[in-house]
Amino acid sequence: MHRHDHVQLVLPVIGQLEIEVGGRGGRLDAARAAFVAPGADHVQSGDGANRLLVVDCAMADVGEAAVERMSRQVFLPISPVARRLIEFVDLSGRRQPMSAATAWRCTPLLLEALLDTPQAPSRLEMLKRRIEADPGRDWSVAAMAQAAGVSASRLHALFLAELGQTPGQVLTELRLRAVQDGLATSTASIAELAFQAGYSDQGALTRAMRRATGLTPAAYRKRFRR
Template identity: 30%
Template sequence: MDLLQDHLTRARASGGVFARTVAVPPWGLTLAGTIQLSVHTVVQGRAWLWFDDPGQAIELAPGELALVRGGRAHHIAHEPGAECSDHTEFLARPAPSEPAPGQRLTVFLCGAYRFSGDIGQGLLDALPEVVPLSAGVGDPLHGVVSVLSQELSGDEPGQQTVLDRLLDVLLVLALRTALRQSPDAPRWFRASADPRVSGALRAMHEDAARTWTVPELAAICGLSRAAFARLFAQALGQTPMQYLTDWRMAIVRDHLRTTDLTLAQIADRTGYGSPYALAAAFQRHHGMPPGAWRERRP
């Protein structure tokens, strides 16, 4: 079980829109903060990305990407502080003419991703507001961006399927790199690379419904119960059983929000012997019964 893949699958992460744009100065685009996660990469030329202060703009050169988490609107343009239009107006602009002497044509890609539920929000919350990434030659990100650019430059049979798969790959590679670089990456992500506890984490994610015990989890990691409990607490900041409960509750909330499964069915999938046991655990964890939580779900 790959923990990042498990989170992405349960978050139902998917590419919403993706576009290849050719622009000649002056140009500028504003993207709303309601986009949960966007990615920008320049294939040719230069672009600048900023939020409120153009003085804090990030330059994007070919081979560089930026992941932008939702919250505040952001701008991308040929130079910091350029006048920007919203997505609809930008797409309606006349086709670019040939650049004048000294002007630099820019080819860039913009994508938007959607996430679902608390697990998806947890992934987003683990990211800084903007994450600059470099995709040099030899980096898998570089290859994916190149293929995306080529695919978007024409209209080929089966193109949407190709784009969907490439977007999936781009998202996983970019998130993996971003989380590795982030000092605030979730503890489960850092711990998933620790061979002393990673086996237990994978086991709990692979079969959250199993009645796990600390000795069983310790045995998976080849450690004594005491050593495992100590190392797990150091890596995750909580006991193995607390982590398991938190993960089960995240799955329960996901089912309550996105499915019509009964409490009995959810209990069976999350390791609770009955809907009553699940309801009691949910009440302790959230301060309200699951039925009431489901009724007021966003």
């Protein structure tokens, strides 16, 4: 357990994390971040493979009103806007060390996105965010139902009613989207992207890509690489 004199945001990029801040415990994932106020005792423990974005800010840069508000909440919902900002900052920092100027511009945007209180996402939206953050996880129907807090039969009914698709169809769509993003924006090998997205091997990914797009992963990368 430790503490510090600055403000800290703990923002999951991939995976999940158990954290306790000022005696309040909770789990962080793609839909939930944590705010650590100056002087607050906190301890955390990783759960499986995960990657976090930790943002340290001076009290003056955040503002007393925002610090007081987030201190009361501790656990902050991650809106779609905030999620895109987190992914942008994480990707930028992995490509090359982020400059102080870029960090200075991104931090206020992150704070504003986290302080914004959009309509609470549905169970399915929360589940989709978790899958997007960790597509390689063993997302069986039972695992998805447990993450959504419903039974397997109820999950199936919710997917059909809200999305017009089965859980398996949505999972395939999200995994393919993760692979397509990787093919278009990264230099990772096709085998590596297949593994990260939860495919058993490159052949399984190739068959899924052909069914969905009519292209092999290599052909997709050649056509859409940015």
